[in-house]
Amino acid sequence: MSRDLETALLRSFVTAVRQGSISRAASTLGQTQPALSQQLRRLESAVGRPLLYRSPAGVSPTRAGAELLPYAERILSLSQQALTQAGRALTGHCGVGLLEDLSASQLPQALADLARLHPGATLEVLSLPGAAMREAYDAGRVHLVLNEVTSVPGPPRWTVRRPLVWALGQGADVAADPLPVVLFSNPCFWRTSVLESLERAGRRWKVAFESNSLVAVLAALRAGLGVAALMPANLDPSMACHDTGALPALPDVELGLARHPRSKGDPLTDAVETALRRMI
DSSP states (O other): OOOOOOOOHHHHHHHHHHSSSSSHHHHHHHHOOHHHHHHHHHHHHHSSOOOOOEETTTTEEOOHHHHHHHHHHHHHHHHHHHHHHTTTTEEEEEEEEHHHHHHTTTHHHHHHHHHHHHHTEEEEEEOOOOHHHHHHHHHHHHHEEEEEEEGGGOOOOOEEEEEOEEEEOOTTOOOOEEEEEEOOOSSTTHHHHHHHHHHHOOOOEEHHHHEEEEEHHHHHHHOOOOOEEEEGGGGGGGOOOOOOTSSOOOOOOEEEEEEEETTTTOOOHHHHHHHHHHHO
């Protein structure tokens, strides 16, 4: 007998991972915590492997969970697009500006899926420094910008908070004094708050490596240079820190989406915004 993964179970799983907490996920979905926990157990039973590490501090994906997550997000995105866009041909051009950490996530794949459904449409995804992004937005090349809320080039239409997680390089010692830290170079929206979290916890730290490139930061982690704060979508399962008491809690990141006024009423931009909101 063939097995199928229910979209409702996948939505529960994705929301739990995004929120980092079963209780917050239940509130987001309008469910009770026991009901959501039961759905997660049903999904784990269907997959045949544990998907979440559970602790008093919250939940994080296991290796199997991290492997399932991009598929789950894509299935949910395609399902929504099929329901809302089937039979409606979209055309034109839509430019999307993404924070680099988001451009390395499943968001570009969701946009590629949308473009495949509408071959008459052209989607352009850009990851640019703040000034260049503002210039592209003002020129009308970029219609939607999803970035840290204080850096979007216009009033945000909506905002969302997402957790940061600790990533450990191979062989990195979380008990080291001072703690070697891999950082994003300034301007980085959460660099200061991450370091303040360490200082409030009484942890001495040193900068082991820094770069303005996500690829370089991940390479430094793989080389074992230290620890870093990442968005969950960019966390390699082998880098996850499951010892919740080893490092201090990290702040959330607040993201916001700005939309160019000239794109008001454009069906393609409407569809792209809907896809981004569902995926983020």
